[in-house]
Amino acid sequence: MNFADGKWEGGTMNDLLDSLVDAVAEGKAAVVVELVKDALKKGYATKDVIEKGLVSGLEKVSMQFDGNIVYIPEVLLASRAVSAGMRVLRTVSGSERINNRGKVVIGTVAGDLHDIGKSLATVFLEREGFEVVDLGVDVYPEEFIQAINEYSPDVLAMSALLTTSVPMIGETIKSIEQIGLRGQMKVLIGGSRILPEYAESLKVDLYAVDALQGAKLIADM
Amino acid sequence: MSKWDALFGSEDKKVLKHILSSFSKATGLRATIIDLQGETVCAPDDFKMTDYCWQVQSTSLGCFKCKRSYCLAGKDSMKYNGPYIFRCHAGLVCWAAPVVVAGQQIASIICGQVLMWEPEDFFWEEIEITTRGLQIDLGRLISAAKKLDVVSAQSVQGASELLYLVSNELASMSGRLLVHKSALRVRDEMLLREKRAREEMECVLNKRAGLINFDSYQDRVLRAVRTGQVDMVEVTVDEMFLGIISLHCRDVRIYTNEMIINMMRAAIEGGALYERAMSGCDEHLKNLMMSNLNLSEVRWWLASVAKDFALMVRQGCTLESRGVVTRVAEFVRSNRGKRLTVADVADAVYMSSSGLAKLFRRETGCTVAEFITKVRIDEAKEILCNPQYGVSDAADELGFNDPSNFCKVFKRLVGITPGEFRRREMGRGHYERLA
Numbered sequence: 001m002n003f004a005d006g007k008w009e010g011g012t013m014n015d016l017l018d019s020l021v022d023a024v025a026e027g028k029a030a031v032v033v034e035l036v037k038d039a040l041k042k043g044y045a046t047k048d049v050i051e052k053g054l055v056s057g058l059e060k061v062s063m064q065f066d067g068n069i070v071y072i073p074e075v076l077l078a079s080r081a082v083s084a085g086m087r088v089l090r091t092v093s094g095s096e097r098i099n100n101r102g103k104v105v106i107g108t109v110a111g112d113l114h115d116i117g118k119s120l121a122t123v124f125l126e127r128e129g130f131e132v133v134d135l136g137v138d139v140y141p142e143e144f145i146q147a148i149n150e151y152s153p154d155v156l157a158m159s160a161l162l163t164t165s166v167p168m169i170g171e172t173i174k175s176i177e178q179i180g181l182r183g184q185m186k187v188l189i190g191g192s193r194i195l196p197e198y199a200e201s202l203k204v205d206l207y208a209v210d211a212l213q214g215a216k217l218i219a220d221m
Numbered sequence: 222m223s224k225w226d227a228l229f230g231s232e233d234k235k236v237l238k239h240i241l242s243s244f245s246k247a248t249g250l251r252a253t254i255i256d257l258q259g260e261t262v263c264a265p266d267d268f269k270m271t272d273y274c275w276q277v278q279s280t281s282l283g284c285f286k287c288k289r290s291y292c293l294a295g296k297d298s299m300k301y302n303g304p305y306i307f308r309c310h311a312g313l314v315c316w317a318a319p320v321v322v323a324g325q326q327i328a329s330i331i332c333g334q335v336l337m338w339e340p341e342d343f344f345w346e347e348i349e350i351t352t353r354g355l356q357i358d359l360g361r362l363i364s365a366a367k368k369l370d371v372v373s374a375q376s377v378q379g380a381s382e383l384l385y386l387v388s389n390e391l392a393s394m395s396g397r398l399l400v401h402k403s404a405l406r407v408r409d410e411m412l413l414r415e416k417r418a419r420e421e422m423e424c425v426l427n428k429r430a431g432l433i434n435f436d437s438y439q440d441r442v443l444r445a446v447r448t449g450q451v452d453m454v455e456v457t458v459d460e461m462f463l464g465i466i467s468l469h470c471r472d473v474r475i476y477t478n479e480m481i482i483n484m485m486r487a488a489i490e491g492g493a494l495y496e497r498a499m500s501g502c503d504e505h506l507k508n509l510m511m512s513n514l515n516l517s518e519v520r521w522w523l524a525s526v527a528k529d530f531a532l533m534v535r536q537g538c539t540l541e542s543r544g545v546v547t548r549v550a551e552f553v554r555s556n557r558g559k560r561l562t563v564a565d566v567a568d569a570v571y572m573s574s575s576g577l578a579k580l581f582r583r584e585t586g587c588t589v590a591e592f593i594t595k596v597r598i599d600e601a602k603e604i605l606c607n608p609q610y611g612v613s614d615a616a617d618e619l620g621f622n623d624p625s626n627f628c629k630v631f632k633r634l635v636g637i638t639p640g641e642f643r644r645r646e647m648g649r650g651h652y653e654r655l656a
């Protein structure tokens with residue numbers, strides 16, 4: 001292990017990514033931030049940092065959770081560490097990005113505090129050249145409407161992970177329709193608990209079960 | 222008066238405050254009880270909100286979001302049947318445990334408002350995003366966040382489990398209160414109806430003399446099968462045989478045949494897998510036909526068949542679906558006198574109306590409304606077995622505004638009117654006393 005006191009001291013790409021996996025699994029957000037910065041400085045591909053570092057770290061903690069080695073608090077810590085890493089990826093790559101493929105407003109609907117899927121989609125979309133306005137989690141219909149008026153996006157992307165918060169997607173779309181903004185942009189909804197029949201009933205333009213699929217659908221538009 | 226106030230008197234609330242206060246002293250963590258709308262209904266006298274929470278709740282939107290975070294977490298803790306650990310809308314770590322009375326959630330205990338990490342640059346960024354739109358000065362919020370308690374993940378897990386144990390104790394305490402209050406109500410009703418019951422009993426005793434009715438015994442067995450009460454079916458089958466012991470063995474076999482088919486139907490209604498119940502039924506009918514059992518052997522054999530069908534009900538559905546069906550039944554039973562809509566029931570089990578409808582079609586073969594009616598009619602049978610209650614009492618107790626409508630529904634599902642059912646039960650009771 002070449003990592004000590006938050007400083008990376010060289011080693012192979014795999015070593016660095018392994019350290020990143022461990023830091024995510026142990027929920028050390030500050031360490032994850034430093035490691036992601038180092039990885040980007042060394043020219044590692046964003047995709048590798050996400051998939052072989054951040055996502056693998058989450059998978060590791062998820063397996064530990066399944067085996068009753070860790071519990072929900074550790075999973076929350078790991079999720080937060082991934083968000084921290086993702087934030088670095090967005091900030092660092094943002095300065096080099098060319099946002100010429102369109103604008104996306106994204107957020108997790110009201111009543112739902114899940115962040116990871118939406119943040120992953122944000123990173124993927126920015127990598128594809130989209131300008132992304134991230135409204136965060138627990139976003140009300142009025143907040144989405146305010147953002148549509150302010151940013152005039154090409155795509156409005158909404159996510160929900162909880163079964164109980166999925167109906168809020170419908171509520172939000174209804175509010176947008178009521179004030180006549182629905183026709184101004186494409187709408188994507190995403191989340192593993194959303195059924196295709198539900199997406200169909202809302203007449204949305206795009207429907208995805210996970211972040212990568214959502215970003216791909218928007219990029220292929 | 223809220224459910225909370227209805228269940229807990231001022232003395233009970235003092236005890237609850239004391240429990241929360243002791244919990245806080247032991248763990249160094251804050252704990253309060255909120256109702257289903259997110260309003261605090263009980264907090265220790267020395268409770269002090271963190272400076273951070275105070276600032277967030279100083280705005281109306283912040284206050285609303287806090288209440289909603291807590292409401293959702295409380296509901297999720299009930300849904301997942303355990304402590305629910307989460308990050309609130311403003312980024313703090315909290316956890317919730319449900320307070321349940323008679324199978325229904327009436328409140329939640331909320332605890333935490335802590336961090337599991339030393340605040341670092343990323344946390345300030347998180348706060349900036351999560352509190353955006355609340356119109357709070359970020360600098361002041363950061364200063365307040367620096368004063369938050371930092372606890373380890375293990376401490377959070379341990380404290381949440383302890384809190385869940387506390388909530389279970391509250392549930393048990395409130396359950397005892399409920400039983401006590403309900404016992405008082407029953408006693409009052411008993412006194413009021415004693416005279417009328419005596420008169421009715423005299424009337425029944427004059428009309429009937431030890432008439433044995435197979436159907437009433439069968440109803441009890443079918444109820445036990447439908448609800449998957451494996452331990453109960455044996456007792457009910459035994460009761461049935463005691464009741465029909467004087468019949469000729471050949472008649473018992475005819476009844477047994479009918480009984481197996483009805484048990485199969487009850488099992489499917491209760492949630493057993495259709496194919497399994499059908500093939501089980503075929504097999505049992507064949508076995509009965511091929512065998513030459515005497516009365517006591519039929520008794521033993523039928524008990525095992527009933528057990529088999531009750532087990533199918535238990536095992537037939539997925540754990541989650543079965544949980545939902547059982548919870549719906551419990552919810553309907555604990556809301557006897559209310560007019561329930563499908564949406565009320567769906568809300569109570571945290572599902573959408575359409576999702577619940579699909580699950581019911583799949584698991585029970587009937588609609589949610591039909592299921593509610595069936596559960597209510599089962600309840601009605603229980604009430605009508607009690608000589609102190611009349612038909613209009615049963616209708617009233619079960620939330621039927623119009624007794625004639627109750628009679629129609631009862632007859633459609635049971636085949637006889639509630640009055641006939643009641644008289645039949647009275648006759649059986651009399652026979653049992655004579656025997």
